[in-house]
Amino acid sequence: MNRSETIAGLEGRNGPAVLVIGGGINGISVFRELALQGVDVLLAEKGDYCSGASAALSRMVHGGLRYLENGEFKLVRESLLERDRLLRNAPHFVAPLPTTVPIFDFFSGIANGAFRFLGLTRRPNRRGAVVIKAGLAVYDILTATRRLMPKHVFRSRAETLRTWPAINPDIRNSATYYDAWVSRPERLGVEMLNDALATNPAARALNHAQVGGDGDGVVLTDILTGEAVRLNPRLIVNATGGWIDLTNAGLGASAPTMIGGTKGSHLVVANRELHDALSGHMIYYENEDGRICILFPYLGNVLVGSTDIRVDDPDQVRCETDERDYILQSLAFVFPHLRIAPEEIVFQFAGVRPLPASDDSFTGRIPRDHFCEVVEASGALPEMLCMIGGKWTTFRSFGALAADMALERLGTKRTRDTEELAIGGGRDFPSDAERWISEQAAISGVPRARMRELFERYGTDAATVADGLGDDAMLPGSTYSDRELAHLIAHEHVEKLDDLLLRRTTIGVTGKLSWGLIEQALGILAEAKGWGEQRSARERQEFLALLESRHGLDATKLSARSERSAECASALKSA
Structure with missing residues (x-):
């Protein structure tokens, strides 16, 4: 079904049963969950799919080591479980990432970390070896029954400098543990969307489609043509992340302030010396002010970030000059002798973390967990579920939570789960990738090197993409x-x-x-x-x-x- 057919099919209908507003990773996740249960569901996104915060993540798929200090053990456990599921369900995009923490003190942060855990202080503080060792031990314990990757290791100063000669020589120790990274997060979202649409003929989706209210109900407007269609859903899921409050206001819903988002900015740097200095690891480090920063090899370049700044208008988010300077200063702290020329910053991006509204002066203390707020039906508007918080790693479990709440309200039950459901090109993923590449190159006539590129981009869907490419x-x-x-x-x-x-x-x-x-x-x-x-x-x-x-x-x-x-x-x- 193409775009014009989808819009034409909405006119004069008494539905859909569920309208999901927001086509980021969480919106697509709940859409997929509902589509798999056979629900008549429509997804509407005012921009492109995964074009907001879902395109501006740090490309990490992780448990959230630093959230242990906030006492968010449930979130860390859930995140580690979802990380491992993504390693199995989307192996074409999600892969293990050795992550090294440079350590400059031994006892630093013990008292402050305990105070933060107890809620007695809000300020960030540098973590020493003892605190980091304790956190990594908990990380290992939480994955002990299903370990997919090695346990953490500690290194001496001498061993650290042998492995990373360019690192700050003031280093005392380093610790390496394993998390994961995602190469193409936007593509993963689109593959999930297409999987859902292929499964359920009653499921429909539109990007570049704005949803609002006019006092008499819900109206969907095709931004590309201006065509408007009135909708009459039984339930709305507001999955617009940093835009949740604006979406509620646009619908005319009576709802409290729910979101207090913060901005994260990142730079993509094309500097071969920096790339090689990382030795294939992500460096997960604290800047001199105690804030967490990351840098790791990303598709031939280096991804560096990020900031954590409160924002009022998510539509105006961009990486500002002072943020770029902060990120480069943090990089200079961990690799003091490397210099990044302005022209080596080949791309930059910023997004809004959809955190719950909070008055906390230290943004790092705002909870990263997820939940749904219910807005009762009022006038011409149906009941609404607002998806608050969350992190990219937990999109599947968050989508399942929202879908289960929606199914309960529709009076129906779940028939399929997604815990072990492969995504897109992760289906039938070969244990011997090189053999698969050779076989598909022979079938399609595409050169083997080209087929390898397609496999890296599309997983097993590369066979479909290669068909007809030729030379x-x-x-x-x-x-x-x-x-x-x-x-x-x-x-x-x-x-x-x-x-x-x-x-x-x-x-x-x-x-x-x-x-x-x-x-x-x-x-x-x-x-x-x-x-x-x-x-x-x-x-x-x-x-x-x-x-x-x-x-x-x-x-x-x-x-x-x-x-x-x-x-x-x-x-x-x-x-």
Whole structure:
């Protein structure tokens, strides 16, 4: 069912049974849970799927080691369980990540950590070896019955410096434990969405569709065309994260303030010396002010972050200059002799953590757990479940919680669980990846190296993507091809250029955008959508404005990349 058919099918209907507002990872999760139970459910997202906080995470899939200090043992246990499930259910995107904590003191933080645990202090404080050792011991205990990864290890100063010669020489010890990382979080969300739609013909989803109230009920407006449709759901699930209060107000719901979100900003750095200095590990460290920061190898570059700043307007969130300076200063603390040039920051992003409303002066103390607040039916509005809090790692369990509450209100019961349900290209995942790649390359006629790239991007779905690619043309300075982009446009709800270049692919986040690539991708999208020059020009202008305002990419940087791309192409041709 295409977009126009979906909208046409909504007109004049007495439904859906459940309207899920918000197509981030939590909204998609509850949508999938309900679709699997056969529920008549509609998902509406005002932007693109996984374009808000779900595109701005630290790319970590973790238990939340530092949440132990807050006494959130239940959350840590749940997060570790969900982390392990993702390692099994989405092995094409989620993989183990050795994580090393540099330690500069021995006893520091013992009293302060105890006071924080008891709620007697709010201020951050550096953690010493004793505190970190205790936390990692608890981490190991919580995974003892299902251990998928090695237990933590401690290193001496000498051993640490041998492994990471560029690290701050003031280091006293280091500790390494294992969590996980996600390579393509936005793609995982879209794969879950497509899985749900394929399972249940009554499930429908729309991106770029705004939901609001007009006093007489609920109205869905197609942002791309302006077409409006009245809806009459039996239940609403508000899964808009940092926008929950704004969504409630837009519906005309009588609800208290629920969200007190904080902003996290990240930089993607293309610095080979820094990349190699990490030795394949994430460095999980405390800045000099005691705040947690991370850096780890990410798709050939290095991801560095993050900040934790209160925000009032989630629509205006971006990485500001002072945040960029803070992140670079924190990096200089842990690797003091490495210097990052401005042009080596190839991408930046920021998102809002959907934390519950709190007056706590220290944002790190705000609980990271999740729950649903109920807003009673009023006037023309039905009962509403508001999904508060949560972290990316626990999206499945949070979606299941909200779905169970919805099923109870609909008077129906769960028939399927998702604990062990593979996602998208994680289905039938081979134990011998290289053999699978060779076999599929032979079947499709796609070169083996190209099939390996497709396997890394799509898991076992690479077989479908490869079908018909042949020896197609690659985009400038990229390992994506024109037919590959055409496939994504046809099958993955792509409506705008940023949907394609920032979320369905990793072209944007890996720093591969250039004038030539943008124009070629725009041409492919325009042909698929039947756009004329005027519509294409507007799309180009909106995309470039987005790159500059949200991702630190202006015309000068794009021009420089285009020149480098042309030089590389010329050198390859000469060779």
